[in-house]
Amino acid sequence: MSLKVGVLMGGESNERQVSIATGKAVSAACKRLGFLVEKLLFRHDYKKFINQLKDQDIIFNALHGGIGENGEIQAWLDKNNIQYTGSGSLVSALCMDKARSKTLARIMGFKTADWQLIENSKQKVKLDLPVVVKPNEQGSTFGLTIVKDKAMLKIAMEKAFEYGSTVIAERYIEGREITVPVLGNKVYPIIEIKPLHNLYDYECKYTPGLTKYFCPAELEPKMTSFIKEDTALLFNEFGCDVYSRIDYIIDNDGFYNFLELNTLPGMTKTSLFPKSVATEGLSFTMLIKKIIELSL
16 A cells, blocks of 8 residues: 655745645655655645544655744644654754754854844844844845844844844854764764855855855865764754754854754755765665655
8 A cells, every 4th residue: 555645845934835845846756656645735724634634644845934844833743743864942942942952062062153032123133244144034034144243133134133132142153164964873973064155045055056066075084084974963962853954154263163954955856966876876765765764
C-alpha cells in the first residue's frame, strides 16, 4: 500500500511564495516515489484541514517562516497526534529566535557576533557601527539592513519592525558566508555563497544566476573538519531532528562565526540544501525520501 503524504504549504508569512515553491517541488518528488500526495495549501486557517491531515501517514512541512517555523504548527500537530517531518515545536521556536540561538551558541563556546535585542523602536543601539539590523524572528533576509552610518539607523529599525515585534542588532562581520546541511546523523559538504549584490538578499536567494555557489567550499581540510564537527554538535545540542542547515560567516582573521540555524531549509530549484547533498550523489527525489523515512 502506498504511503500517504500530505504536503503542508503556503501560510501567511512573508515567505509564502518560497513555501509554495518548496511544496510543489516536494509534491512532485513524492509522486515520483509512488506516494499518494495531497497538497494542503492554506493562508490563514490550517485547522480546517484537520480531517485531511489525520488521514495522511505523514505531513511534509513545506512551510517557511511564521507559524510553520516558529513551533506553532508543530505544537498543534503534536496535540492532534499527527506525524510530520523535521524538528519539534520547542526546537523550532528556539531556532527561529535569533537572539536565543546566539545565546545558546555562545554558552556552548562558539564565536558569534555581538548583538543586542531591541524590543521597541525608541531603544538605542549600543553597538559600534557597522551593524546588521534585522527582525529577530524572520527568514529570507526580510527587513534586513547593513547600517554603516547613524543616519541609516532609524530607517533600518523601522524596516525591521515591519516584519516582527522584536529586532536584533548585530555587529557586522565582513567575510565569507558559508552554510552547512545536516541530514540524519550526517553532515554534508559546506557551501560557500557569493552573491552578486553586497548582501545575500531575497533576490539573490531566489533568482537563478544572481549568486555563485561553491560546493564543497574551498577551505583548509582542517577547517572543513572543525566546521563539520561543530555543526553536528550544534545540531544535536539544539535538539534538532531529521534535517537542518547552519549558517556561518568566516571573518577576515579566519574564524567562523555562528549566524543562525534553519530548521526548515528551502527545497526549491535554487535552494542550498539540495545543492550540497547532490555533490554526494543524493538526488532531490532521494533527499525527500530520506527526510520522510527519518521522520517516520
